Amino acid sequence: MSAEDIDLVKLRREFHRCPELGLGEERTKARIKDFLQGLGIETHTGAGVVGVLRSGHGNRAIGLRAEMDALPIREQSRHGYPSENPGVMHACGHDGHMTMLLGAGRALAADPGFDGAVVFIFQPDEERGTGAKRMISEGVLERFPIDEVYAIHNLPGEPLGRVSTRPGLICSSESLFVLTLRCQGGHASMPQACGDAVTAGAEIVLALQTIVSRKLAPGSGAVVSVTDFRTDGQRNILPGTAVLKGEVRARGASDRDRIENYLRRITSSIAAAHDVSVSIDFTTEFIETVNAEEPVAAVARAAGRAGLDAVADRMPMSFSEDFAQFAAAVPGCLLLLGNGVEGAHGQPLHASDYDFNDDLLPLGTALWTELVRDRLPVQGPARA
Numbered sequence: 001m002s003a004e005d006i007d008l009v010k011l012r013r014e015f016h017r018c019p020e021l022g023l024g025e026e027r028t029k030a031r032i033k034d035f036l037q038g039l040g041i042e043t044h045t046g047a048g049v050v051g052v053l054r055s056g057h058g059n060r061a062i063g064l065r066a067e068m069d070a071l072p073i074r075e076q077s078r079h080g081y082p083s084e085n086p087g088v089m090h091a092c093g094h095d096g097h098m099t100m101l102l103g104a105g106r107a108l109a110a111d112p113g114f115d116g117a118v119v120f121i122f123q124p125d126e127e128r129g130t131g132a133k134r135m136i137s138e139g140v141l142e143r144f145p146i147d148e149v150y151a152i153h154n155l156p157g158e159p160l161g162r163v164s165t166r167p168g169l170i171c172s173s174e175s176l177f178v179l180t181l182r183c184q185g186g187h188a189s190m191p192q193a194c195g196d197a198v199t200a201g202a203e204i205v206l207a208l209q210t211i212v213s214r215k216l217a218p219g220s221g222a223v224v225s226v227t228d229f230r231t232d233g234q235r236n237i238l239p240g241t242a243v244l245k246g247e248v249r250a251r252g253a254s255d256r257d258r259i260e261n262y263l264r265r266i267t268s269s270i271a272a273a274h275d276v277s278v279s280i281d282f283t284t285e286f287i288e289t290v291n292a293e294e295p296v297a298a299v300a301r302a303a304g305r306a307g308l309d310a311v312a313d314r315m316p317m318s319f320s321e322d323f324a325q326f327a328a329a330v331p332g333c334l335l336l337l338g339n340g341v342e343g344a345h346g347q348p349l350h351a352s353d354y355d356f357n358d359d360l361l362p363l364g365t366a367l368w369t370e371l372v373r374d375r376l377p378v379q380g381p382a383r384a
Contacts, residue, residue, distance in 0.1 A: 002362075004106070005027060005361060005362045006101075007147075008099050008100075008103045008361045008362070008365070009358045009361060010032060011035075011099050011102065012095050012096055012099040012356065012358060012361060013081040013095075013358075015028065015031070015094075015095035015098055015099065015342075015357070016081050016082075016083065016090050016095045016355075017081050017082070017083060017084050017089065018083075018085065019070030019071075019085050019088045019090045019095070020068070020069065020070055020085070020088065021069060021070060021071075021072060021088055021090055021123055022077075022125030022126070022127055022128050022130070022131065023047075023069075023070040023125045023126055023130070023131075023134075023384060025068040025069055025124050025125075026033055028068045028098070028123070029045060029048070029049050029068065029124075032049045032098065032102065032122050033045055033049055034243050035048070035102050035105075036051040036102070036105060036120070038129065038281060039105055039109040040109060040148050041105055041109060041120070042054075042143075044143075046135070046138050046140070047131065047132075047134040047135050047138055048068065048121065048122050048123045048124050048131065048135050049068075049120075049122040049139075050119060050121055050122070050140060050143075050144055051105060051119070051120035051122075051359055052117060052118070052119055052120075052144060053105065053108055053109060053112075053117065053118045053120070054116070054117045054118075055108075055112035055113075055114050055115060055116070055117075055376075056112075056114070056115030056116065056378060056379075057115065058114075058115035058116035058117075058118065058201050058379075060116040060117075060147050060375070060376055060377060061116055061117035061118070061119055061144070061145060061146045061147055061376075062116070062117075062118060062119070062146055062147060062148045062149065062150065062263060062371075062372065062375050062376060063118075063119040063120075063121050063144075063146040063148070063149035063150070063326065063330070063332075064101055064104065064118065064119070064120055064121065064149075064150050064151070064368060064371075064372075065101075065121040065122075065123055065149060065151040065305040065326060066094070066097040066098045066100070066101040066120075066121070066122055066123070066151070066152070066253050067092075067094040067097055067122075067124075067126035067127075067131070067152070067322070068094060068098060068101050068123065068124055068126075069094060069121050069124055069125050069126055069127055069131070070083075070089055070090045070091070070092075070094065070095075071089055071091045071092060071127055072087060073087070073088070073091045073350065073351060074086065074087050074089065074165045074352060075089040075091070075352055075353075076352040076353045076355075077216065077344060077353050077355055078350075078353075079344070079355060080122075083307065087323060087350065088358070090348050091327075091349065091350050091351060091352065092127070092152070092350060092354075093154040093349070093354075093356040094126070094217050095150060095239045095356055096357075096358075096360060096361065096364070097151075097153070097154070097364075098122060098354035099361055099367065100152065100360070100364030100365050100368060101120055101122070101152075102120075103361060103362070103364070103365035104120075104364075104367075104368030104369050104372070105120055107365060107368075107369045108369055108372060110377040113278050113369075113373050114372050114373050114376035114377070114379065115376050115377065115378045115379060116213075116375075116376035117376075118256050118353040118372050118376070119144045119146050121135070121149075121326075123135055123322070125322075126321070126322040126323075127322075128285070129174070129285040129286045129320070129322045130322075131322055132253065132322045132323065132324075132325035132326055133325050136325060136326070136329065141326075141329055141330070146330055147330065147331075147351035148294075148295050148298075148321060148330060148331050148332060148333075148375060149300040149323075149326045149327060149329075149330050149331075150294075150295065150299070150332060150333050150334075150335070150371060151321070151323040151326075151332070151333075151334045151335070152334075152335055152336075152337050152364055152367070152368075153321065153334065153335075153336055153337070154336070154337050154338075154339040154356060154357070154360060155319070155337065155338055155339055155367070156339045156340070156341075156345060156346050156347055156348060156349060156354065157335040157338075157339075157341055157346050157348075158336070158337075158338030158339065158340075159309070159338045159340070159341065160338050160339070160340040160345075160357060160359055160360060160363075161308050161309070161337065161338055161360065161363040162308070162309045162310075162311065162337070163299065163300070163308050163311070163335055163336070163337060163338075163367065164294050164304040164310070164311040164312075164314040164335070164336045164338075165291060165299055165300075165312060165314065165333055165334065165335040165336060166291060166292050166296065166312060166313050166314050166316065167292065167293040167296045167312075167313075168290060168291060169251050169252070169288055169289070169290055169291075169316045170289050170290070170291050170316055170317060170318070170321075170334050171286075171288065171289035171316065171317050171319060171320055171321045171323075171334065172221065172223075172249040172250055172251050172288060172316065172318050172319065172320055173248075173249065173250050173251075173253075173256055173284060173286055173288045173320060173324075174247055174248070174249055174284070174285050174320035175247065175248040175250070175256060175259075175260070175282060175283060175284040175285065176194075176245070176246070176247050176248075176282075176283055176285055177244075177245070177246055177247070177248065177263060177280065177281060177282045177283075178243065178244070178245050178279060178280075178281040179201075179204065179243070179244040179245075179267055179279075179280055179281075180223070180242075180243050180278065180279045180281075180323075181197040181201055181204075181240070181241065181242040181243075181244075181271060181276045181277070182197070182202055182240060182241050182278075182279075183195025183196070183197050183240055183275065183276040183277065184198075184240060184276045185197075185232070185233070185237060185238050185239050185240030185241075185276070186237075186238050187236060187237070187238070188235075188236045188237060188238050189236070192236060193382070194238055194240075195238070195240065195274065195276055196238050196239075196267065196274065196276075197231060197233075197238075197239050197240060197241060197242035197254075197276055198231055198233060198238070198239060198242060199271075199274060200242070200270055200271055200273075200274040200276045200378055201231070201242040201244055202228060203270045203274075204228045204231065204244060204266065204270050205244065205315075207266045207270060208226060208246075208267075209224065209226050210266075211224050211259055211262045211263065211266070212224055212259075215258065215259075215262050216255060216258065216259070218327070220251065220255055221249075221250075221251040221316065221318065222248070222249060222251065222255050222259060223247075223248065223249040223318060224246065224247075224248050224259060225246050225247055225248075225262070226244055226245070226246040227245055227246050227247060227354035228244065228245040228246070229242070229243075229244050229245075230242070230243050231243075236374075242330065243331050248263075249318050249319075249320065250288070251288060251316060252288060252379070253287075253288070255285065263280070263282065264280055267280055268280070282383050285320070285327065286321065286322060286324060287324045287325070288325060289320070289321045289323055289324035289327055289329065289334055290324070290328070291332065291333045291334060292327070292331035292332060292333065294331065295331055295332055295333035296312055296333050297312070298333070298371060298374050298375055299312075299333050299335050299371060300312045300316040301374055302367055302371035302373075302374050303367060303370075305367040305370040305374070306367045306369075306370045307365070308363060308366075308367060309330070310363075312336070314336070317336070319349070320355075321334055337360060337363070337364055337367070338360075339356065339357045339360060340357045340359070340360075344359040368383050
């Protein structure tokens with residue numbers, strides 16, 4: 001490992017020790033700003049941080065995005081650089097994503113080898129799906145116009161450095177629902193004299209599972225999950241209120257709309273059968289992430305030049321990504337980068353003992369730099 005790689009390891013572990021939740025990434029933003037400015041890269045701050053590096057006279061520009069936020073998880077790792085912010089942890093690898101992008105900025109500032117502009121986008125609050133929309137609403141795409149946009153996400157359980165992506169859908173949407181049931185509560189020994197929000201809620205939980213199994217085509221990839229069920233009942237007290245919360249994952253807007261329609265019909269019908277009133281809140285936090293064909297092909301070429309294995313036809317992922325907002329605005333590609341299969345590097349994303357693999361830092365940095373040079377080639381003899 002070179003001295004520069006070791007510096008990146010130190011930086012990644014610094015980010016890991018100092019995680020911040022979405023829209024509170026002030027220390028993280030300051031560190032990124034200082035790093036970029038130290039490289040002589042034009043730097044701007046707002047909801048996130050944007051760095052702009054220009055070389056040559058080309059008019060094309062590409063955006064490279066990394067996320068800054070951490071998760072509300074209490075870390076249980078055994079390494080020597082645990083979170084110093086109790087109950088907050090980089091359990092999704094955003095510490096590594098930031099570091100790889102900063103490493104690419106350093107490499108490109110020292111040896112550009114491209115013609116055009118690279119826009120480094122450091123986004124807040126990816127985990128809750130508000131950061132990209134916030135930056136776009138601030139005018140980031142108008143102030144720093146880009147022709148294409150790219151993002152890397154590490155993937156535990158995949159061989160170290162394996163690049164995988166696909167044209168078209170790469171990540172599902174995420175919608176959240178809250179179902180609030182209300183009725184006249186009463187004595188548990190006399191259910192005939194009152195309502196029962198628990199029984200109605202239990203029927204709804206089971207009935208919602210028929211949406212995917214009976215209302216959508218096999219292989220749709222949709223998921224409906226009830227994740228929380230709370231009431232105001234106590235011993236001998238049938239509750240007057242029950243609140244069910246959950247989420248929906250879908251691979252297309254049409255399936256998402258169908259699921260919402262059936263969820264509303266099923267919930268309303270069961271509630272009516274039990275003389276229970278219901279309010280239904282359904283909001284889509286993340287839209288589907290859709291990759292464009294040419295950016296996907298460019299990623300595969302860059303991976304080869306960086307000496308990495310590449311798979312350009314992987315199956316879509318069921319998780320969601322706020323990068324979808326950028327990819328909906330300009331052609332883009334989200335790619336996955338294997339984090340390794342051993343120990344904490346193979347633990348699932350969002351696990352309390354997950355850790356980003358530092359051996360991935362130079363690989364991701366090399367991939368970014370090769371991608372920039374592929375998309376913003378210097379005019380002259382073709383590169384080998």
